[in-house]
Amino acid sequence: MIESQKKLIDKLDWDHLIILDACRYDIFSEIYCEYLSGQLKKVKSAGSCTLEWLKKTWGGRNYKNVVYISANPYCNSSEVKIFGFRAKDHFHKIIDVWDFGWDTEVNTVRPETVLRETKRALEQYPSKKFVIHYAQPHPPFLKGYELQGIGILANTLIKKLNLLHSGGAAQVGLHQTNIRDVIGGKLIRTLGYGVTAKIKNLLGLPAGAVWDVWFRFGPDKVKEFYEDNLRRALKCVKKSLNFLDGKIIITSDHGEIFPIEIEKLDSRVKKGFLRAKLRPYKTIGEFYTPDGKKMVFGHPANVRIPVLREVPWFQMKA
Numbered sequence: 001m002i003e004s005q006k007k008l009i010d011k012l013d014w015d016h017l018i019i020l021d022a023c024r025y026d027i028f029s030e031i032y033c034e035y036l037s038g039q040l041k042k043v044k045s046a047g048s049c050t051l052e053w054l055k056k057t058w059g060g061r062n063y064k065n066v067v068y069i070s071a072n073p074y075c076n077s078s079e080v081k082i083f084g085f086r087a088k089d090h091f092h093k094i095i096d097v098w099d100f101g102w103d104t105e106v107n108t109v110r111p112e113t114v115l116r117e118t119k120r121a122l123e124q125y126p127s128k129k130f131v132i133h134y135a136q137p138h139p140p141f142l143k144g145y146e147l148q149g150i151g152i153l154a155n156t157l158i159k160k161l162n163l164l165h166s167g168g169a170a171q172v173g174l175h176q177t178n179i180r181d182v183i184g185g186k187l188i189r190t191l192g193y194g195v196t197a198k199i200k201n202l203l204g205l206p207a208g209a210v211w212d213v214w215f216r217f218g219p220d221k222v223k224e225f226y227e228d229n230l231r232r233a234l235k236c237v238k239k240s241l242n243f244l245d246g247k248i249i250i251t252s253d254h255g256e257i258f259p260i261e262i263e264k265l266d267s268r269v270k271k272g273f274l275r276a277k278l279r280p281y282k283t284i285g286e287f288y289t290p291d292g293k294k295m296v297f298g299h300p301a302n303v304r305i306p307v308l309r310e311v312p313w314f315q316m317k318a
Contacts, residue, residue: 005043005251006057008313012065015246017131020233020312021050021072022138022299023252027227028312035234036250038316045254048272048308049283049301050074053253055085066091067128069118071109071135072253073098074281082281092128095121098135106145106208109135111236119243134236137229138256140208144225193287210297211287214259222258222297244318252311259297262286269303276300 009017020028025042032040047053051074068075068091075087077094087094101113114134121130136142187196197215200207207216213225237250262270273296276284284298299308 002042002044002310003313004046005311005313006046008043008249009057010061012063012129013247014249015129016244016248017129018237018240018248018250019131019133020137020230020250020252021133021135022254022256023230023311024137024255024307025252025310025312026307027137027223027230028252028314031227031230032234032250032312032314035231035238036314036316038314040312040314042310043251043313045252045309045311047301048254048303048305049276049299050253051083051085051281051283052301054087055083057253058087058090059085062089063091063129065129066131067093067095067121067125068131068133069095069097069114069121070133071097071101071114072133075133091131093125106142106206107140108138108142110142111136111233115236115240118240122243132240133253134233136233137226139210139226139229141210141213141225141229142208142232143228144207144209144213194290210259210285211295214287214295219259226256226258241316241318246318248316248318250312250314250316254299255306255308255311256299257297257307259287259295262294262296265296266305269300269305272300272303273298275302 029040045053046056050072054075068087070076070087074082075094076098077088077096079086079088095117097109097114097117101109101117103110103113111134114132118130118132187199191199193211194215197207197212200212201216207213210222213222217225241248257269262273265273273284273286276282276298277286279301284296284300286294286296288294303309
């Protein structure tokens with residue numbers, strides 16, 4: 001019988017709870033020992049996407065002694081309720097790293113930014129417990145943004161266009177717009193995913209998206225790029241042990257489904273993807289192969305399968 005992650009969290013028998021977003025148990029179990037030592041077990045998450053997890057895990061009470069450092073926009077300090085959950089009602093303080101720490105070059109929050117802000121927050125709230133929510137290993141894939149050659153010039157031009165497009169200020173968070181995304185979206189709609197990937201490859205442009213990695217480097221490379229994201233997060237977690245005290249837990253909000261042909265999915269999982277497509281907050285992706293097969297990936301809500309609901313619970317001491 002796999003233990004409930006929520007019940008373990010509610011015991012508050014931890015000082016620092018580190019969330020690695022969309023971290024699969026199987027991948028974590030293969031890699032963690034390269035960076036950390038401790039005790040690992042498998043637990044069951046309350047949700048299969050972040051919004052569902054937040055509401056079901058934290059929505060039932062007020063954690064007055066907990067500061068939440070959030071690289072995920074869905075956990076924020078605004079007055080807005082998302083699917084009936086307003087995060088600021090449940091924690092002492094939410095630090096919106098997803099907002100001020102968003103990196104428009106990679107369309108996410110780098111793990112180094114979370115590490116830096118964690119150290120600052122500990123100095124400001126020395127007597128509190130902390131939830132430290134990293135954006136990785138969730139895509140986009142940081143490895144795909146390490147450019148060379150013409151890609152650097154193209155990306156510099158895109159950055160300048162972004163500044164003009166936003167009136168000189170970067171638009172981040174839930175309503176971020178990006179010239180690269182706009183152009184990419186139009187190319188996909190006009191030429192399809194495969195041709196768009198080839199054009200981006202010729203220009204040396206980033207391959208941070210799941211579908212882009214799948215087309216440009218091959219299906220097997222999606223796992224490799226995902227593992228790279230996880231390694232980057234674990235390196236920062238290891239560095240944080242220099243200033244974190246007490247009992248530290250690493251876990252995740254949910255897992256991740258790598259690209260798979262939708263027709264090969266179990267009917268209930270397929271329904272989950274179809275429902276998720278209708279929701280305003282996207283937690284899935286899809287693309288079509290050159291021979292017309294529909295591929296899906298991500299983490300649809302309310303889907304109870306091991307790859308999405310079974311996550312790590314890794315205990316260590318600083």
